[in-house]
Amino acid sequence: DAGITQSPRYKITETGRQVTLMCHQTWSHSYMFWYRQDLGHGLRLIYYSAAADITDKGEVPDGYVVSRSKTENFPLTLESATRSQTSVYFCASSEGQYSNQPQHFGDGTRLSIL
Amino acid sequence: SQKIEQNSEALNIQEGKTATLTCNYTNYSPAYLQWYRQDPGRGPVFLLLIRENEKEKRKERLKVTFDTTLKQSLFHITASQPADSATYLCAPFGSQGNLIFGKGTKLSVKP
Numbered sequence: 001d002a003g004i005t006q007s008p009r010y011k012i013t014e015t016g017r018q019v020t021l022m023c024h025q026t027w028s029h030s031y032m033f034w035y036r037q038d039l040g041h042g043l044r045l046i047y048y049s050a051a052a053d054i055t056d057k058g059e060v061p062d063g064y065v066v067s068r069s070k071t072e073n074f075p076l077t078l079e080s081a082t083r084s085q086t087s088v089y090f091c092a093s094s095e096g097q098y099s100n101q102p103q104h105f106g107d108g109t110r111l112s113i114l
Numbered sequence: 115s116q117k118i119e120q121n122s123e124a125l126n127i128q129e130g131k132t133a134t135l136t137c138n139y140t141n142y143s144p145a146y147l148q149w150y151r152q153d154p155g156r157g158p159v160f161l162l163l164i165r166e167n168e169k170e171k172r173k174e175r176l177k178v179t180f181d182t183t184l185k186q187s188l189f190h191i192t193a194s195q196p197a198d199s200a201t202y203l204c205a206p207f208g209s210q211g212n213l214i215f216g217k218g219t220k221l222s223v224k225p
Contacts, residue, residue: 033212035215040217041217042118042203042214042215042216042217042218043158043203043205043215044215045212045213048212058212090157090158092157100145100146100163100165100207102148102160102163103148103158103160103213104160105157105158105159106157107155107156107157108155108156108157
């Protein structure tokens with residue numbers, strides 16, 4: 001089925017561990033995004049990508065790494081997880097110029113760091 | 115810095131009434147503004163986009179207005195239904211070239 005899929009849906013890990021969140025979209029959208037959502041904050045942009053091999057920082061990039069070797073995949077890696085990175089992470093994609101195109105979101109990964 | 119405020123964290127209304135949600139932004143002038151719906155445990159779903167030169171946009175029972183003088187967008191749901199209960203997110207286009215999301219308003223429609 002066409003859409004955007006995030007995995008895993010739930011993850012518990014320990015501080016200092018590396019963890020990778022996966023995102024896969026089947027629309028061949030150019031743009032992909034990673035957000036985190038915390039109580040008391042709106043969705044905050046971590047990183048985004050305009051195309052394969054093109055990525056850029058968002059509002060809160062520290063502690064995260066992204067890559068985009070293929071158009072359809074946009075993994076997010078926490079290289080050394082910290083408790084402050086406990087959050088719900090959403091991946092999104094959009095067809096064109098991101099400012100005036102709707103974004104299509106996955107259902108999120110709920111990450112707990114102990 | 116750019117700031118987005120959705121005035122109510124929660125809004126409770128009776129079925130059949132019109133729900134009106136408010137989004138205010140400060141310190142910049144977005145060219146576009148989007149509204150999303152988010153259900154518990156799910157990702158946001160796009161509803162409507164309005165451009166700065168459009169005063170109003172409609173889609174079925176939804177209506178969005180964009181007042182660039184007041185720096186405000188209003189989101190209306192007419193003839194509201196319990197199925198409209200969700201959190202609604204306002205997302206103006208930021209000066210950095212990305213959407214900036216508000217914290218959302220949780221709408222509860224009582225039968």
